[in-house]
Amino acid sequence: MFENLTDKIESAFSFFNKITRLDEKQADEGLRKIRQALLESDVALSVTKKFIEDVKPKIIGQEVLKSITPGQMIIKIVNDELINVLGSEKSDLNLENVPPVKILVVGLQGSGKTTSTAKLAHFLQKKLTKKVLMTSLDIYRPAAQQQLQVLGNDNDIKTLPIIEGQLPVEISKRALNAVSLSGEDVVIFDTAGRTQIDQQMMMELKQLENEIRPHEIILVADSLTGQDAVNIAQEFQKTVNLSSIILTRIDGDGKGGAALSMKAVTGCPIKFLATGEKIDQLETFHPDRIANRILGMGDVVSLVEKVAEDLEQEKIEKIEDDIKKGSFTFDTYLQQIRQMKKVGGMSGVLSMMPGVSKMKKQIDESNLDESLLNKQEAIILSMTQKERDNPKIIGGSRKKRIANGSGTDISMVNKLLKQHKMMTNVMKKMSKGGRGALQGLDGIPPDLLNNLK
Amino acid sequence: MQIFKKISEGLKKTSKNFGNGINDIFKKSKPSNEILQDLGDFMISSDIGLPLTEKIIQNIKNKKFSDEELNQKNFLEILTNEMLEILEPVEENIFNKSNGLKTILVCGVNGTGKTTTIGKLCKILKDNNSKVIVGAADTFRAAAIEQLDNWCQKNSIDIEKSDPGADPAAVAFKTLEKAKLNNYDYCIIDTAGRLHNKKNLMDEFSKIIRVMKKIDENAPEKTIIVLDATTGQNALNQIEEFNKISKLSGLIMTKLDGTAKGGVLLSITEKYKLPIYAIGVGEQVDDLQPFVAKDFVKAFLAKNN
Numbered sequence: 001m002f003e004n005l006t007d008k009i010e011s012a013f014s015f016f017n018k019i020t021r022l023d024e025k026q027a028d029e030g031l032r033k034i035r036q037a038l039l040e041s042d043v044a045l046s047v048t049k050k051f052i053e054d055v056k057p058k059i060i061g062q063e064v065l066k067s068i069t070p071g072q073m074i075i076k077i078v079n080d081e082l083i084n085v086l087g088s089e090k091s092d093l094n095l096e097n098v099p100p101v102k103i104l105v106v107g108l109q110g111s112g113k114t115t116s117t118a119k120l121a122h123f124l125q126k127k128l129t130k131k132v133l134m135t136s137l138d139i140y141r142p143a144a145q146q147q148l149q150v151l152g153n154d155n156d157i158k159t160l161p162i163i164e165g166q167l168p169v170e171i172s173k174r175a176l177n178a179v180s181l182s183g184e185d186v187v188i189f190d191t192a193g194r195t196q197i198d199q200q201m202m203m204e205l206k207q208l209e210n211e212i213r214p215h216e217i218i219l220v221a222d223s224l225t226g227q228d229a230v231n232i233a234q235e236f237q238k239t240v241n242l243s244s245i246i247l248t249r250i251d252g253d254g255k256g257g258a259a260l261s262m263k264a265v266t267g268c269p270i271k272f273l274a275t276g277e278k279i280d281q282l283e284t285f286h287p288d289r290i291a292n293r294i295l296g297m298g299d300v301v302s303l304v305e306k307v308a309e310d311l312e313q314e315k316i317e318k319i320e321d322d323i324k325k326g327s328f329t330f331d332t333y334l335q336q337i338r339q340m341k342k343v344g345g346m347s348g349v350l351s352m353m354p355g356v357s358k359m360k361k362q363i364d365e366s367n368l369d370e371s372l373l374n375k376q377e378a379i380i381l382s383m384t385q386k387e388r389d390n391p392k393i394i395g396g397s398r399k400k401r402i403a404n405g406s407g408t409d410i411s412m413v414n415k416l417l418k419q420h421k422m423m424t425n426v427m428k429k430m431s432k433g434g435r436g437a438l439q440g441l442d443g444i445p446p447d448l449l450n451n452l453k
Numbered sequence: 454m455q456i457f458k459k460i461s462e463g464l465k466k467t468s469k470n471f472g473n474g475i476n477d478i479f480k481k482s483k484p485s486n487e488i489l490q491d492l493g494d495f496m497i498s499s500d501i502g503l504p505l506t507e508k509i510i511q512n513i514k515n516k517k518f519s520d521e522e523l524n525q526k527n528f529l530e531i532l533t534n535e536m537l538e539i540l541e542p543v544e545e546n547i548f549n550k551s552n553g554l555k556t557i558l559v560c561g562v563n564g565t566g567k568t569t570t571i572g573k574l575c576k577i578l579k580d581n582n583s584k585v586i587v588g589a590a591d592t593f594r595a596a597a598i599e600q601l602d603n604w605c606q607k608n609s610i611d612i613e614k615s616d617p618g619a620d621p622a623a624v625a626f627k628t629l630e631k632a633k634l635n636n637y638d639y640c641i642i643d644t645a646g647r648l649h650n651k652k653n654l655m656d657e658f659s660k661i662i663r664v665m666k667k668i669d670e671n672a673p674e675k676t677i678i679v680l681d682a683t684t685g686q687n688a689l690n691q692i693e694e695f696n697k698i699s700k701l702s703g704l705i706m707t708k709l710d711g712t713a714k715g716g717v718l719l720s721i722t723e724k725y726k727l728p729i730y731a732i733g734v735g736e737q738v739d740d741l742q743p744f745v746a747k748d749f750v751k752a753f754l755a756k757n758n
Contacts, residue, residue, distance in 0.1 A: 036503060042685030045498045109708065109736075110564025110681060114595075140736070141569075142603030147596035150617075154595070195711040222564065226500040226685025228713035249563065253650040254687040277563075277593070 020064045022073060027059040030074030034295075041255030041294045044230040047264045055081045065307050075297050076304035082294060086260060086287035091269035094243065095128070097215050100179040101186045104212060106205060106236060107220035109193030112248035114144065116220045116274055117190040118151035119282040120246070123272075125157060126280070130185040135160040135175040137168040137208065138192035148190055155279050158184065168192075168204060172212050189214070196235035209240045216243045218271075221262055223247045229258035233266045242266055247290075248274040251281070256293045328424045330388035334380045337373050378406035379416050391417055484513060492532070499716035499753065502686050505723055509535050533750055539719050540746035545703060545728035547675070548577050548743055554632055556640045556665065558625075558673035560658060560695055563646030565681040566707035568597060570733060571643050572604030573741035579610060583638040588628025589614040590621035590661060591645040601643055608738070611637075621645065621657065622664040629668050642673070649694030659698045675702040677730065682708045682715035689717065692725055701725075707733035710740070714753060 022030075031052050038048040055078055064073045095101050103120070107113050114136070121132040134152055136159070138144035145162045152159035160175045172189060179187045189212060194201035209217065217240050219233065236242055245266070247259055250273040263270055270290075275281045292298040380388065382405030387394050394402070399413045406413075484492075489510050496506040512535060547557075557574075559567050568591065575585050587610055591597035598614050605612040613628040625642045632640035644661065647654035665672040676699045680688050695701055706715050709732050721727060729744040 039497055039503050040686060042500075042687070045494055108683060108711070110566055112564055141600070142572075143596040143599035146599050147594070150595035195708070197712055198710075222681075222683065224562070224681075224684045224687040226683060226687075226713065226717065227498050228500070228683050228711065231712045232683070249648065251651070252562065252648045252687065253690055254685075257685065 020070075022059050022062045022064060022070055024060055026070045027056055027074065030059065030071050030078075031056060033071070034074070034078050037295055037297070038257065038260075041296065042224075042226045042229070042257035042261075043294060044227050044257070044261040044265075046230060047261045050264065051081075051085065051260070065304065068304055068307050072300050072304055075295065075300045079291055079295055079297070079301045082260065082291035083287045086263055086290055087269050087285070088287055089269075090284070091244070091271055093124075093271060094216050095124075095130070095186070099183070099185045100133075100176075101216070102176075102212050102214040103186060103188045103216045103218060104208065104214040104240070105188060105190050105218050105220055106240065106242075107191075107193060108195060108222075108232060109141075111193065111220045111222045112274060113193060113220045114138070114147050114151070114190050115277070116218075116246050116248060116272075116282070117148065117188050118155060118157065119274060119279055120218075120272070121152075121157045121186075121188055122155055122279045123282050124186055131158075131183070133158045133160060133175065133179050133182070133184040133187045134190065135171060135187060136162075136190045137171050138190060139166070139168060139171075140192045144190075144192065151279070158182075168208060169211050172208060176212070196232050196239075202235070202239045206239055217241055218244050218246055219262070219266075219268070220246045220248060221258060223249050223256045223258055223273075224252055224254040225258035225261075227261075229261040230265050233262040233268075237266045237268070242268050244268055244271040246270075246272045246274060246282075247285075250283075251275045254293075255296065256290050259290045260294055328420070328427050330380045330383060330391060330420065333420060333423070334377065334388075337377050337380070375406070375408055375412060376416050379403075379408055379413055382406040391420060484518070489514065496716065499714035500685055501716035502689075502720040505720045529754060533754060536719065536750045536753065537746055539722050540729070540750060543722050543726060543728050544744055544746050545730055546743045547703070547730045548574075548581060550578075550581050550583050551638045554637055554640060554669075555674045556629060556632070556642070556669065556672040557675045557677060558642045558644065558662065558665070558699070559677050559679060560644050560699075561646060561679035562648050562681075562691055563594075565646065565679045565684075566733060567591075567646065567679045568600050568604070568643055569736070570679050570705055570707055570731075570741060571601065571641055572608070573733070573738055574731075575605070575610045575639075575641060576608045576738045577741065578639050579608060584636065585639045585641065586611040586613060586628060586632050586635075586637045588612075588624050588640070588642040590624040590628075590642050592617055592619045592621050592624060593645040597643075597645065622661045625661045626664045626668065629665055629672060633668060649691050655694065655698050658695075662699050673699075676700065677702060678704045680704055680706045680715075680717075680721075682706050683711060683713040684717065686717060686720070689720060689724065692721055692727065696725070701727060703728035703730045705729075705731045705733065705741075706744075710734045716753075718749075 035048055035052055038051065039045065043051070058081060059074055059077050062073065062077060064070050093103075105113050105117050105120075117134055121134050124130040124132050134148055134157055136145040136148040149159045149162060151157070160171070160178060163171075163174070166174070168191070175187055175189065189208070191205065191208065192201070194205065196202065219236050219242050221229065221232065225232065245262055245268050247256070247270055250256070259270060262268070270285045273283045273285055275283055292301070295301075379402060382402045383394075387398065387402075394417060399410050403410045403413050492513070493506050493510050496509065497503065509532075513531060516531070518531075559571055561567050571587060575587060578585050587601060587605060589598045589601045589612060591601070592615060595617070598617060602612055602614060604610070613624065613631055615624045615627075621644060628642060629640050642661070642665075644658065647658060649655065662673065678692060678695050678701050680691065684691075692701065692704070704721070704727055706718060706729070709715055718729065722729070731741050732744050732749070734740050734742060
């Protein structure tokens with residue numbers, strides 16, 4: 001019967017016969033397990049606690065899809081929230097500046113700064129056709145400058161010639177001079193690894209920031225990092241103006257909790273993932289992949305997604321059934337209102353109707369009052385179950401009570417009752433009419449439309 | 454001995470950070486659930502890992518304490534004892550002079566500090582009058598050979614090296630051969646960092662060992678994994694996988710001079726009983742120190758004065 005309705009309207013008009021909602025007890029129980037999963041994935045304790053606290057209200061009251069356990073539902077909600085916190089928005093490097101764009105690469109010893117510097121330069125040259133100069137400011141680790149030079153030579157990326165005995169600030173000045181002459185678009189400064197509590201070395205970093213005035217300061221962090229990730233990220237951010245994060249060793253079997261820790265405490269977007277030892281193994285960040293690792297419950301998440309999809313079909317059938325039976329109760333309508341609000345209010349829903357061109361103008365002209373949905377929701381919520389199932393019993397004193405309870409007035413309640421009656425009629429007509437019933441209608445009955453104003 | 458003088462200094466650096474947070478916990482006099490919760494939080498924040506944290510908390514819960522025992526100092530002792538019980542049996546010092554050739558193969562994932570650790574280790578062994586030769590079998594990472602060469606030159610250590618990209622097994626073979634012929638006390642092989650879940654790289658590692666065994670079937674006498682203290686629970690996977698290729702003899706943990714507490718050492722010990730040879734507490738040549746459980750635990754729990 002409804003074959004010709006679009007998917008969107010399917011979900012908009014969906015409802016459950018029996019709705020179960022997650023309660024606080026279920027949320028707490030589920031979140032205990034989530035907490036455990038996060039900690040075992042090396043998400044910092046403070047970040048774990050905060051995350052659990054924030055996600056809890058999002059769980060309580062959520063509908064549980066049929067054939068899904070509350071636990072599975074919670075996992076799905078947590079997964080979505082993880083993706084959200086990790087950064088669902090795509091974030092590019094800040095290259096929109098007068099060249100040379102200056103990038104400073106910082107991090108702990110052994111996090112993969114030098115390799116990442118070369119990968120980034122390669123990425124900029126190959127993918128964005130920028131000319132790049134790489135400069136190593138690591139005068140401490142033996143052969144660190146040579147390492148960058150070798151990587152440059154092997155991959156056709158220019159590096160600043162090494163002059164033994166120069167200090168980092170001097171080298172940075174020399175690099176800036178060099179690019180002003182040779183005109184590279186981007187200059188990347190690789191720095192020595194440093195522990196974030198080494199004050200002298202952190203001071204050096206501050207000094208380099210002042211000297212170079214970089215457009216991007218990238219923290220290179222090992223995705224295998226444990227609880228210390230928060231301290232590392234926080235301290236680097238305190239010292240310099242961090243703008244992004246590169247996570248390395250994503251090709252390991254680490255759970256990557258550090259990603260969440262660092263993103264949560266710094267707010268800096270994770271822009272790249274280093275996924276191997278080869279020069280081109282640098283990828284833009286995919287939060288879903290990391291969320292999946294941290295939670296380690298990808299199977300459950302896909303299961304819930306699959307069930308949600310299947311359920312759409314079930315819901316449609318349910319609507320069909322109910323409408324065929326002519327039972328269009330206020331509970332049904334309440335579900336619809338809630339769904340409608342999700343997909344853009346009344347005009348949103350009406351405009352998704354098939355064969356709608358005829359109605360579209362009518363809708364536009366009718367000035368629908370979108371706040372009406374909220375009022376109607378309040379009215380329905382003020383009804384008893386009995387009233388919702390059988391609106392005929394709503395007489396004068398009931399109307400008065402409902403109006404008071406919902407903070408509206410009797411005329412609003414009347415309007416809703418009238419509207420409900422009209423809608424029931426439309427539904428009945430449609431169910432009798434079969435395929436094309438809507439097209440058979442002469443637009444939306446003007447009475448109904450007026451009632452929505 | 455120089456290195457022992459350094460211990461207290463180095464650990465002082467560490468303990469400053471180790472001690473953060475423990476102060477408040479022990480101010481309370483009863484191991485109420487709240488205290489146990491705080492204690493658990495402290496252990497988790499130190500990378501001890503959830504399962505072991507829960508186990509230790511359970512241990513403490515199951516014990517009965519008199520009021521006297523529950524005062525601040527004693528309670529600290531309780532946790533100290535729990536930790537020492539785990540760590541003391543795995544103390545092992547490898548810095549002594551050897552009788553006859555000892556072959557040490559050093560492995561680990563990328564960036565944990567293998568080359569730096571070898572540089573420091575050679576210096577200590579040499580200072581203890583051992584004759585040392587190093588094989589630069591990390592032929593993969595750019596300038597890895599130069600890095601090791603640089604350390605060796607500074608400390609007059611003999612090095613066997615090849616060109617970048619050469620077969621690491623061949624370098625190991627040549628080094629061991631030379632060590633045998635020339636009566637060295639120690640032959641130490643540096644290898645490229647490799648993620649333990651990369652089959653081809655682990656195969657390469659396995660080949661290095663196979664080839665060394667052609668010269669001496671007992672070689673390598675010690676296979677040491679170098680772990681980074683900032684690493685979280687993944688360190689357990691690292692041990693598990695490297696151990697499959699070559700039975701690990703022990704471990705060295707680096708970068709304990711930062712704020713990372715390296716608590717994963719406890720979980721590792723609990724599971725693998727692997728000897729802990731040394732810890733790295735800084736970038737200087739004598740910042741590699743023998744592992745002493747008592748000092749480590751003291752630093753781990755020390756108050757932040």
